[in-house]
Amino acid sequence: MPQFSFEPVVMPPEALKLRQEVRAFLADEIQKGSFTPAVGSMVEGDEAFSQKIGAKGWLGMTWPKQYGGGERSSLERYVVVEELLAAGAPSLCHWIAERQSGPQILRHGSERAKTTILPEIAAGRCYFAIGMSEPDTGSDLASVKSRAVKTDGGWRITGRKVWTSFAHRAHYVIALVRTSGTPDQRHYGLSQFIVDMKTPGITVRPIYNLYGGHDFNEVTFDDVLVPDDMIVGGEGRGWEMVVGELAFERSGPDRFMSSYPLLAEAVDEMGPDPERMQAAELGRAVAHLATLRRMSASIAGMLNDGKSPVTEAALVKDLGTTLEQEIPEIVRRILPVEPRGVGSDNGYVDLQQLAQMQCVSYSIRGGTREILRGMIARGLGLR
Numbered sequence: 611m612p613q614f615s616f617e618p619v620v621m622p623p624e625a626l627k628l629r630q631e632v633r634a635f636l637a638d639e640i641q642k643g644s645f646t647p648a649v650g651s652m653v654e655g656d657e658a659f660s661q662k663i664g665a666k667g668w669l670g671m672t673w674p675k676q677y678g679g680g681e682r683s684s685l686e687r688y689v690v691v692e693e694l695l696a697a698g699a700p701s702l703c704h705w706i707a708e709r710q711s712g713p714q715i716l717r718h719g720s721e722r723a724k725t726t727i728l729p730e731i732a733a734g735r736c737y738f739a740i741g742m743s744e745p746d747t748g749s750d751l752a753s754v755k756s757r758a759v760k761t762d763g764g765w766r767i768t769g770r771k772v773w774t775s776f777a778h779r780a781h782y783v784i785a786l787v788r789t790s791g792t793p794d795q796r797h798y799g800l801s802q803f804i805v806d807m808k809t810p811g812i813t814v815r816p817i818y819n820l821y822g823g824h825d826f827n828e829v830t831f832d833d834v835l836v837p838d839d840m841i842v843g844g845e846g847r848g849w850e851m852v853v854g855e856l857a858f859e860r861s862g863p864d865r866f867m868s869s870y871p872l873l874a875e876a877v878d879e880m881g882p883d884p885e886r887m888q889a890a891e892l893g894r895a896v897a898h899l900a901t902l903r904r905m906s907a908s909i910a911g912m913l914n915d916g917k918s919p920v921t922e923a924a925l926v927k928d929l930g931t932t933l934e935q936e937i938p939e940i941v942r943r944i945l946p947v948e949p950r951g952v953g954s955d956n957g958y959v960d961l962q963q964l965a966q967m968q969c970v971s972y973s974i975r976g977g978t979r980e981i982l983r984g985m986i987a988r989g990l991g992l993r
């Protein structure tokens with residue numbers, strides 16, 4: 611029977627040294643007031659901050675130098691991502707582009723896409739959105755109805771995407787559309803396109819979330835022209851591309867550390883002498899966090915070796931989002947607070963409220979709990 615494989619990973623000395631550098635930089639930025647720590651990587655975006663990180667060489671770190679990268683290891687990148695999340699740094703602008711779209715373009719994009727887009731992502735100046743979900747297509751992604759039709763020198767896309775995070779500030783969206791066949795032909799005939807958000811025919815409409823924030827959108831494509839060389843991986847290979855991409859999307863520290871700044875703040879709030887029950891509850895959360903870290907770092911090691919640990923990534927996301935959702939509950943139990951509204955003068959209260967409202971979405975975005983568990987069962991040969 612197939613089994614999970616989580617080979618232990620030892621962080622190399624250069625990653626440990628880098629961690630200290632990143633930590634010192636972030637502490638300095640907080641002290642200078644350049645940002646206030648927030649929960650979740652996908653909440654706050656600050657172009658100037660992303661550009662500072664880019665100038666440090668901390669974006670696109672694993673990519674070739676000719677495309678603006680640093681030719682460093684996945685484990686060094688892992689350390690940077692972990693520290694940004696731990697500090698609650700405003701990383702939203704570059705997040706999707708650096709985590710997911712850039713690696714996809716590097717592996718499957720045209721030479722023009724690589725030379726024009728990747729250096730901009732690495733500099734923290736170019737941002738992406740993911741156009742997979744549609745009004746009737748979420749978990750069942752193969753049923754997308756948006757279509758692209760071949761024309762001279764390119765493709766014309768028509769359709770509607772929904773829940774498109776960050777589309778209102780992104781420079782590009784990678785859209786999954788049908789280029790041949792019909793929705794009931796499932797995985798056959800899907801393709802991915804890099805679409806410049808400035809192209810005529812694109813309309814972006816905000817969708818407000820539970821706490822009134824504008825994170826995601828509905829994006830409509832009306833006969834939008836995309837050049838031939840902005841197809842990713844070739845016509846008809848969209849499904850293969852999506853599956854590969856999701857291993858990157860599901861396994862990183864952003865799938866178990868979204869609530870970390872709240873946990874850290876709660877430790878400070880309790881002080882050096884917590885009650886027994888408080889220590890036990892926090893101890894349990896920290897033990898889970900430590901285990902998830904090892905599992906997630908192991909996946910980073912596998913991705914570094916060119917493997918595609920899809921089942922393991924699904925497991926990390928399922929367990930990780932469960933912990934991210936538990937943390938606000940645990941903190942609420944052991945440290946009761948009066949709701950005072952976001953923007954109060956108490957950072958801990960703000961974090962708690964934001965975490966509580968945001969965490970509902972963690973087990974939906976990037977693949978729901980039920981879908982992940984189905985994948986895990988299939989990966990283990992149980993269905």
Ligand SMILES: Cc1cc2nc3c(=O)[nH]c(=O)nc-3n(C[C@H](O)[C@H](O)[C@H](O)COP(=O)(O)OP(=O)(O)OC[C@H]3O[C@@H](n4cnc5c(N)ncnc54)[C@H](O)[C@@H]3O)c2cc1C
Nearest residue numbers: 740741742743747748749773774775971974975976978980
């Ligand atoms: C915060 C957030 C950000 C997002 N950002 C993006 C984005 O940037 N780009 C993008 O493309 N999408 C994005 N999404 C959309 C997300 O990927 C979808 O919401 C998700 O895939 C679920 O799809 P759905 O909402 O259509 O729910 P459905 O697929 O309709 O699912 C509804 C319920 O049915 C269950 N279910 C469905 N099928 C099965 C099955 N076969 N077996 C068992 N149970 C099943 C699901 O688990 C779920 O509980 C985002 C979502 C959130 C919450």
